[in-house]
Amino acid sequence: MAGNSDPLTPRAKIAVTAGKAVAAASRAAGRGSGSVIGGRVALKLDPDLLGRLAGHLDVTLVSATNGKTTTTRLIAEALKAAGPVVSNALGANMPAGITSALAGGADARYGVIEVDEKYLVGVAQATDPKCIALLNLSRDQLDRAAETRMLAENWREGLAGSKAVVVANADDPLVVWAASSSPNVIWVAAGQMWKDDAWSCPSCGGVMQRPGDDWFCGECGFRRPTPSWALSGDHVLDPHGSAWPIHLQLPGRANKANAASSAAVAAVFGVPPQVALERMYQVQAVAGRYDVVQFQGRDLRLLLAKNPAGWLETFSLIDPPPAPVILSVNARGADGTDTSWLWDVDYTRLSGHPICVVGDRKLDLAVRLEVANQQFQVCEDLDQAVQLCPPGRIEVIANYTAFQDLRRRVGN
Template sequence: MAGNSDPLTPRAKLAVTAGKAVAAASRAAGRGSGSVIGGRVALKLDPDLLARLAQNLDVVLVSATNGKTTTTRLIAEALRAAGPVVSNALGANMPAGITSALAGGTESKFGVIEVDEKYLAGVARDTSPKCIALLNLSRDQLDRAAETRMLAENWREGLAGSKAVIVANCDDPLVVWAASSSPNVIWVAAGQMWKDDAWSCPSCGGVMQRPGDDWFCGECGFRRPQPAWALSGDHVLDPHGSAWPIHLQLPGRANKANAASSAAVAAVFGVPPQVALERMYQVQAVAGRYDVVQFLGRDLRLLLAKNPAGWLETFSLIDPPPAPVILSVNARGADGTDTSWLWDVDYTRLSGHPIFVLGDRKLDLAVRLEVANQHFQVCENLDQAVQMCPPGRIEVIANYTAFQDLRRRVGN
């Protein structure tokens, strides 16, 4: 458990100090938070720094293709009921960013860490987590990430025999297969709206049967485990069958699912569901997501959607037609440069909405919308799109770097 003895060697302290200095210089130069460059410098000076920083913390790792940042934030709020928390709240989720975050929380009891899917096994090895939350696996950044089955295999091998309690979504067959190599798993029925990455059995390749909310492989018998926790409407059902109301300021079914998983994680550390869920109400926005901002005299709600699973959940959040919708898509390094995933998104769900398109890949998106038979206008920038929008709150949906561009423009 967390203690007060200083785990840091003189070399580690030097690495932390140098990392913080570089991060501060990066911020002063207007190059972002500096957490990644600061972490890189610190790890160069002491390659074992992440393990040293984690050894006095009760660590929770959160990994998934969708929902990592929000769930990390919800778990951090819940665990603050039991002690101080350090977290990479800004979403820098590779080893350098994680190291930077932990270096800022030496007095904390808990470390709640979002981890990029590809780095989960290595970060778990370095940080000896008490708990790991696995939410979903779906296609994302197609030029960078291996296909989802390979990511699941990477998790399965990396977590085999892990001492951590794994809190895993039993509705995603890929997550179940990945988590099943661990001796201590708590299953959560968090739901799965996007199913197109798990039609074949990850265990044997057979065709997955999906009657209702259930799933199983007719060939090898791999099947959905019995959940201990479940999302049921606006409530979380705990292992004793008690129903706890979810009150969130964050919108949508996906965030209720994130809250259900977060409540299960909090319970591992002795925080009761009622306390955990009450604390989650504090979260209004996560790194700008879901914020409503004023811009050019209009209300804009900023929504992030990075891949087909995320777009599907986001479409379920937006105001009904004829609410105007602005869509912005880039394809820079952090987004993945392959935009073929646009063809997996069902844009017919936007029928009846006036649509305005911008971003580096606005023409890719325009072709996709044309095929989906949607009415849209291509715009040069956000200002032009907002000025063309008919009345009503404007829903703005963007992928990762497009979202950052929009936040800078609206001063958020």
């Protein structure tokens, strides 16, 4: 335990009450969960509220470009074996949303918190975490996100000397460089499918060498650390060399990697791998991701992919051709307004799939698919796209706000 802090101050209690009231009003008005606006109001009234709410918790922070929400959910399930857990399960991962989530955790022992990459250092300073999980770093939201090496440098400087146990992916050079300033790191061989953001050494700028699964810089000697945990096929290898089977209802290699990192985090809190991995089987879908829903006589599997690394992982888990695929891309504020990232995605991996394109930026995507020599149809909306597909399963891949639009349309 982090040690019981004093009960919340009167000011903090007023802030929590006001935040919950505003959130309830927002929900009643049909404007979403209200967690972000509620958290903003609460933090305005007590700027130190996040730290106060975390005071009685053993906190784990989870940050990455891809896989944060799913890994947070898997860790939360695993830690329930050791005690009550509070978590921002819906993915509101900036300080306001995190504050709202923790406000509901007065009786919890553990806090498992997904944190946006840009806010990780500040949230870590406020919450004094026992564990920080760092999964990957790649390009995302090009119009406003820091270049990946700058983000890694921010982590490296901000986490230097942290008392937290850092569980980090040994296969991502940017993550390794960021985590290496911490005195207590547990390395996990979780794999790295997308390598295009890590060809130059984050330490000296030299060219990274990548023989097999290894990597190193030929100029400064920066190299892959020896992992103590590893994903090996359908098993997690623990530091003692024991292999524990992964049984997930979530699809794909990326989720097995998330499970391996989650098992390493759970072990920090004394939950054995077998118990942790068995509990992870409970997770069927995460904020609508991977759900299969009935719509117009078809089975739609909803898949979220927000950036090139995410699309690459998603292509690896869809049904083989000729399974139809619907792609939807928006470029609203939450997505990032720059769609040039579409040119970094290898859409030739969809060859043989009938493709329908929808979303605000369907024409941007259509141009990209044309250049990739793919067969596709541009549709007005999801309804038209589904009608063009034969009965059976349809893989639906969408970026962030497009995914929310789809969930609303299918009633998920």
